[in-house]
Amino acid sequence: MDNMSTPSWRSATIRRRLVLTLLILIPSALASSYVGSVLPNKGSTPLELAIIIVYSVLFAWISVGFWTAILGCFTLLRRYDRFSVSHALSEPLEQDTAARTAVLFPICNEDTPRVMAGIKTTYLSLQQTPGASQFDIHILSDSSGADKWMEEEAAWADLVEELGAQNRIFYRNRKVNLKRKSGNVADFCRRHGKAYTYMAVFDADSVMSGETLNAMLHIMERRPKIGILQTAPACFGHDTLLARLQQFANRVYGPMFAAGLHFWQLGDAQYWGHNAFIRIEPFMRHCGLPRLSGKPPLGGDILSHDFVEAALMRRAGWGVWLAFDLPGSWEECPPNLLSELKRDRRWCQGNLQHLRLLFTEGLFPAHRVLFLNGAMSYASALLWFTFLMLSSGEAVLQAIVGPSYFAATRSLFPAWPVWQPLWALVLLATTGVLLFFPKLLSYMLIVIKTRRSRLFGGPFRLLLSIFIEVVFSALLAPIRMLFHSKFVCITLLGRQIGWGSQQRDDRPTTWGEAIRFHGGGALFGLLWGGVVWLYSPDFFWWIAPIVVPIIFSMPLSVITSHHGLGLWLRKKKLLLIPEEAAPEKEIRDVTRFTREMEDTPVxxxxxxxxxxxxxxxxxxxxxxxxxxxxxxxxxxxxxxxxxxxxxxxxxxxxxxxxxxxxxxxxxxxxxxxxxxxxxxxxxxxxxxxxxxxxx
Incomplete structure (x- = not known):
């Protein structure tokens, strides 16, 4: 029986989400009460009340990640999850499938050799599987300008001739580029959707093994009520320090968080826009994106289309599942902080647009929560910034005005404001546990449960690498907080943004770029820290871990963009990932093909x-x-x-x-x-x- 169509997983989600909700709300309420007891005036002033409210929201927000990790650890420790869609792989198909799949590579002004290398890798990997004839590859280009268009077209023709892939690899450059990637995929569906049952949507830097693509096809055939099947792609491919930090975090912590997401989402999962399998007919029928009323940035075309398409697919009765335990799916991450933040600015606008869809008729509650969760990914930065500003304001106000000993009502005895530094340390430690304990759980899973620590350099180097990642995460988090706060504000103020192509090479950030991008933030950090130091030197040391990285954001941005330190750490087997220690054939191939194509003379x-x-x-x-x-x-x-x-x-x-x-x-x-x-x-x-x- 197709267990994806039975109500068992739906009843399980109710129980799991109820438990998750209680695990979030009860500790958050206790933390809110506790933070009120820490403040000098016990939350009796408007400023302290605001601090308590903001902190309670933030505590609940970080609790979501913490409990997701705990549930993911529980899932991986059991080694068996009865709702995992991968179980379908052990169920033979009643007859050989004739379903055809289009592998889509939507691109826009990308590095052509890298794109073609990924396509060549995926095609050759598919050719090693029995189901290769059921897959075609379509390059869907939105690249602008004659030079890029002709460069891509010539590279496509060369690749087709080299592989003998006539009528198997196709290229199309759109004349009118409407709605960016979502419009590009929709255009393909209108032109060719009836010729295929499924489409596997990639990004320009995506790579998937032929075995994984065939496995996803098998799952979709065996589970006919799945509309979207999302993989959890692993990061690889860059040598800059920032990229290696992100790749390491993705490979060490990612599997546990992906398992946790599956635990409470089940058939109401997210679609991340790439490295996913989609059933074309219901996608065409139900997932057309509306145009939001009003002007951009909060109106107009929906930018972060993937979450919305998943919600619409689910509203139509089709499941959206995360194949958290399916390997063989990869992507690249931004090579430096500037490219990461430029990408985040686009994502911020798209995620804030989702707030306008919260009360759309017919959406499942889980997807309304996912819309809110996506918006909080950036709004939380503004809340952290607000919390820090309120706390700093409270400290400065206490220093300037001094405590008020007598209330407005008559009282025989003065009210003595009490500041308990030890209690504040306990509160800070509790927050730290929520943020960092999942990292230790990931270490335990790798070393004890999966015994794969050798792929990360061994138990000691893995632990040292986690320490390095934690240090740099702590240094970069305040910088990200400041920029994400800025992105939220400018989006809410109605300022439009561009949507250019992403930087995917290891070109380092120059000092000029760092000054232009981080100079204003560094000056703000100096002003913020200087005022607090002037009026409340003791409190300065509480905010120093936030202020100091912001002040030094320019050198941090430059240093983390260079590959020299990243390569040195790799040589020492630090921040090592399996794709470096024991790379799969597809990883070796895409690296080699990219280098060969870049070196081929024109x-x-x-x-x-x-x-x-x-x-x-x-x-x-x-x-x-x-x-x-x-x-x-x-x-x-x-x-x-x-x-x-x-x-x-x-x-x-x-x-x-x-x-x-x-x-x-x-x-x-x-x-x-x-x-x-x-x-x-x-x-x-x-x-x-x-x-x-x-x-």
Whole structure:
């Protein structure tokens, strides 16, 4: 029987979520009462009351992560979870499936060699499996500009020829880029959705093994009520210090947290937008994204589409499951703090938009909580910032005004404000346990239960690596708090943001970039710390772990962006991950293929980024572009012949670099002029025109 369609898991979620709610609310209430007893005036002033309220919300928030980790540890210790979707792998299919799957790579101005290396790796891994013929790969490009478009198209053609993958790997560049990635996937569904039963949605840096893709196909076939099946991707691929810290945290703590999420979410899980399997027919029918009323940033197109699509899929009666124990799924993480924070600014806007969907009709309570949880991922930073400002204000106020010994009502005896530093230390220690105890549980699971510590450098190096990760997390947390607070504020104030491509290479942050990005925060930290030091030196030491990293955010950002220290730690087997100690074939392949593609010379010794010029001069690329135009019936649309002649005359007189973006795109859709310009470049004045263009 298909246990995903029986009510057993639904009744289990009720019990599990009730227990989780009690585990969060009861300690939070006790902590709120306790913090009131710590404050000098016992919470009787408006300022202290505000401190208690903010702290109680924050305590509840960090309790969610703590208990998720505890439940995840419990799940992994048992080694068997009767609701795990992976059990379907032991159940044979009644007949061989004929379901076809499209593996989607939505890209936008990405590093082309890395993208093609990931596609090549996934394709070759699939070819080693019996179900390879059921998978096609589609590259869905939203890249802007003629150069990037032509670079991708040429790289795709080279890859197809190398692999013999004609009619197996496809490429399409959208002419009109609506709704970013969600619009890109929706466009594919409209064009090709009826030809496939499933789609496996990737990111530009995603890699999955063919065995994992086949396993997900098997699970979806055996569990026909699953609409979305999400994996828990492992991070790999970078050598900068920050990336290695994130990769290490993901591989050490991630499995336990993923198991904890599965424990209380079950069929109401999240979809993270990539490394997931989706049933196309219900996705097309039920997961169309509404356009929010009002103007951006809180109105307009929904940016963080994945959570919303999961909620809509679940509302339609289809399960959304996290395959927490399914290996063979990877992604990369941001290589430096600047790229991480730029990504977080986009995610912040998208997650805050979800608050407008909290009361959408028909949504399951679990997904309303997930919307709130996603918003709190960034709003909590503003709450921490508010808590620290209120606490600092209380300390400064006590120093300037002094305590009030007599209340407004008549009393024979004065009211003596009492400050209990020991109680404050107990409160701080309790908060620290919530934050850091799960890390020790992860160490225990790796060393004692799974006995995989050798993949992390051994028990001692693993413990030392956890200490290093904790230290840098503590240093970087105040910087992230400050920026996330800023992102929430500017989003609520209605300021729009860009949506550029992510940095995926190990290029370090320059001092100029660090000054521009962190300079204002560092000055704020100096002002904040200086005022507190001036009026309340004792309290300064309480906030020093927050203020000092903010003041030194510029060198921290630069240091963590370099790969020198990261490589040194790797050489010492610190912050080591299994993908470095004993990499899977797919990890070795994508690394090697990326390096080979980056080192492969471009014909005519042209820069790789000069895709438009290569289309004009390279006979093979020029012929490819014209053949694709003939096959797809593309044309220049409403562009007049006079305009085309002006563009041609301009390029002949002043060269390809003088054309605007739109002029280049127009020319790339006219096969006849591409052929004529290519011929002229090679024949006119014995090739002098070509030489002039290449200078």
């Amino acid at each position: 014909p005519l010794a042209l820069p790789r980024e000069a895709g438009f010029l290569r289309t004009l001069l390279d006979p093979r690329v020029n012929g490819l572009r014209r053949a694709l135009l003939a096959r797809r019936g593309q044309h220049t649309g409403k562009v007049s012949n006079a305009t085309l002649e002006q563009i041609e005359e301009k390029i002949l007189q002043t060269g390809p670099a003088s054309l605007s973006v739109n002029e280049k795109l127009t020319l790339l859709r006219d096969a006849g002029r591409l052929r004529r310009l290519h011929t002229m470049a090679w024949t006119k004045n014995n090739g002098s025109l070509r030489e002039r263009w290449m200078k």
